[in-house]
Amino acid sequence: MPHDELLRRHRAVMPDWLTLYYDAPIEITGGNGRHVTDGEGRTYLDFFAGILTNALGYGVPEIGAAVSGQLDTGxxxxxxxxxxxxxxxxxxxxxxxxxxxxxxxxxxxxxxxxxxxxxxxxxxxxxxxxxxxxxxxxxxxxxxxxxxxxxxxxxxxxxxxxxxxxxxxxxxxxxxxxxxxxxxxxxxxxxxxxxxxxxxxxxxxxxxxxxxxxxxxxxxxxxxxxxxxxxxxxxxxxxxxxxxxxxxxxxxxxxxxxxxxxxxxxxxxxxxxxxxxxxxxxxxxxxxxxxxxxxxxxxxxxxxxxxxxxxxxxxxxxxxxxHDLQANAAERGAYLAGRLREAQQRHPVIGEVRGKGLMLGVELVDPGTTDPAPGVATAVLEATRAAGLLIGKGGLHGNVLRIAPPMTLTDDEAAEGARILVDAIATVDKELAA
The missing domain is CATH 3.40.640.10 (Type I PLP-dependent aspartate aminotransferase-like (Major domain))
Incomplete structure (x- = not known):
């Protein structure tokens, strides 16, 4: 079913206050590792993990075996x-x-x-x-x-x-x-x-x-x-x-x-x-x-x-x-934080990079000030989705990007996600300057 048709049905029977991401919301219908697939067949690298819930990612055999074993008992x-x-x-x-x-x-x-x-x-x-x-x-x-x-x-x-x-x-x-x-x-x-x-x-x-x-x-x-x-x-x-x-x-x-x-x-x-x-x-x-x-x-x-x-x-x-995922969170998180702080030096729209491990926030501001820029955060959220990366958004003013991938994140996936995110921030920052 196309996303726009599912959205129409959603709005007819679900509360107006139920928050949905994106101008054109998506349905996630499949997943493997740190990647998910939407209802129209597009695949994304997931850097939000179902709001930090899918700690191991998707399609983990050990989880499937444990659940199947319990289901087999009736x-x-x-x-x-x-x-x-x-x-x-x-x-x-x-x-x-x-x-x-x-x-x-x-x-x-x-x-x-x-x-x-x-x-x-x-x-x-x-x-x-x-x-x-x-x-x-x-x-x-x-x-x-x-x-x-x-x-x-x-x-x-x-x-x-x-x-x-x-x-x-x-x-x-x-x-x-x-x-x-x-x-x-x-x-x-x-x-x-x-x-x-x-x-x-x-x-x-x-x-x-x-x-x-x-x-x-x-x-x-x-x-x-x-x-x-x-x-x-x-x-x-x-x-x-x-x-x-x-x-x-x-x-x-x-x-x-x-x-x-x-x-x-x-x-x-x-x-x-x-x-x-x-x-x-x-x-x-x-x-x-x-x-x-x-x-x-x-x-x-x-x-x-x-x-x-x-x-x-x-x-x-x-x-x-x-699998010592705590150590993996520390290592992959340090890499992502480093890439984001490097980007902060080039893009004044980044007011602060903060957090610990695989729990990182990027606060976006009007350049030259600390005034929150929620519209910029929304634009980056849309740009990352278009480029194949899912992230979160939060903060009191809705101007903070929330980065929280599954804790099984690999080196290559961290590099890919960082590239997409930094490129999206750079693009939106350039548009803002223009």
Whole structure:
């Protein structure tokens, strides 16, 4: 079916607010390795991985074998009212990998659900609905997670079950803290945290929830150690720390298996999702046992951690560890960041290149300023697609290119993707100058 006909049918029955990329949206119907094919037969190199979800890429035999093996049993679903062997085994591995002492795991079907569960645990444990979050953050599309999302473009409601106060995050291209060194930035942020606690809360705060690298916020990356410095203040007040690892987990940042590793602290809880299932729907929370067990009411998860998803997740985790994809993310990410920073010297439309590993952001601005240029980002998004490369877009102003290929990316594919991306930026920059 032609894309334009499918788009017509989509618009007739799907919500107007459901975002689609490109002036002429595409359907992805096939994939192999790091490449996908659309419904009209065009092939692309994928540098966005289904929003960082297809961590291993497409057509991975090990994932197919694990899923087929589970399907052969005839059991796809039972619910958590029954024991699920694969779920227990996966929880044991995640608890150990988390570094959280005496950890327990609760599985969900998405990152949004995982963050909702973490907020429930923290507010119940602390008997407070007051929560701290970072400006420019994104934590999901449900009621509480929208309430702690510090990005107006993704907060569809002003109503919330939690009372949130925002502190500074990792974004410093513009704003009152722009231009500060890492050490001065951390000092200013810690001072701001103390001020927020003293002025906008009763002091009885449940938790701080934070992304180590802000995903939807345009891969804004705080200086290493910021969340550790925050933790020292939180500990003075008994406030919990939740690390939202939905996008930063499983080694994607290259430096550490979890994004929080760059900050020299162990959180009370971490949330995860996306890349763990390599496309299968799975998320969850790993937390200290005392925190995880604090609920006094009954609860289950109908679909969370189902046998099919946990089979895929276990195979994905095996692949990540056996092939040291964290090291690959560090190496390929350093190469891509280098190519993009070289391009920044030639093209003033690039205001900043940031991120870690295979999680890179390119913020586009009006040349000679730090003013956001969302139209330029859209033009580059279209130009890369036309040249056979899929990338993402985000940031508060929609002016940040998001680069997050599968973690199995090869040298040749990194070079090809960098060439297409840099050429697209150069073309759009030249048109802008003209």
């Amino acid at each position: 059991v796809v679903h039972t619910s958590t009212l029954y024991l699920i062997r694969q779920q227990v085994a996966l929880a044991e591995r995640i608890a150990e990998l988390s570094g959280i002492p005496d950890a327990k795991v609760f599985f969900t079907s998405s990152g949004t659900e995982a963050n909702e569960a973490a907020l429930l645990l923290a507010t119940q444990y602390r008997r407070s609905n007051q929560v701290l979050a970072l400006r420019n953050s994104y934590h999901g599309r449900a009621f509480a997670t929208m309430g702690v999302t510090g990005n107006r473009g993704w907060s569809a409601s002003a109503l919330s079950p939690v009372q949130v106060s925002y502190v500074h995050g990792g974004y410093r291209l513009r704003g009152p803290l722009a231009g500060l060194s890492d050490a001065d930035y951390i000092d200013a942020c810690v001072a701001d945290l103390r001020e927020v606690l003293a002025t906008t809360t009763s002091g009885d705060v449940a938790c701080l929830i934070a992304e180590p690298v802000q995903g939807v916020g345009g891969f804004a990356t705080p200086p290493d150690g910021l969340l550790g410095a925050y933790r020292e203040v939180l500990d003075e007040h008994g406030i919990l720390l939740i690390s939202d690892e939905v996008q930063t987990g499983w080694g994607r940042t290259g430096e550490h298996f979890w994004g929080i590793g760059a900050h020299g602290t162990t959180p009370d809880a971490m949330t995860f999702a996306k890349g763990l299932g390599n496309g299968f729907a799975i998320g969850g929370v790993v937390a200290r046992a005392e925190l995880m067990d604090c609920l006094s009411a009954n609860s289950i998860s109908t679909f969370g951690g189902n046998p099919l998803a946990t089979a895929a997740a276990s195979a994905t985790l095996d692949y990540v560890l056996d």
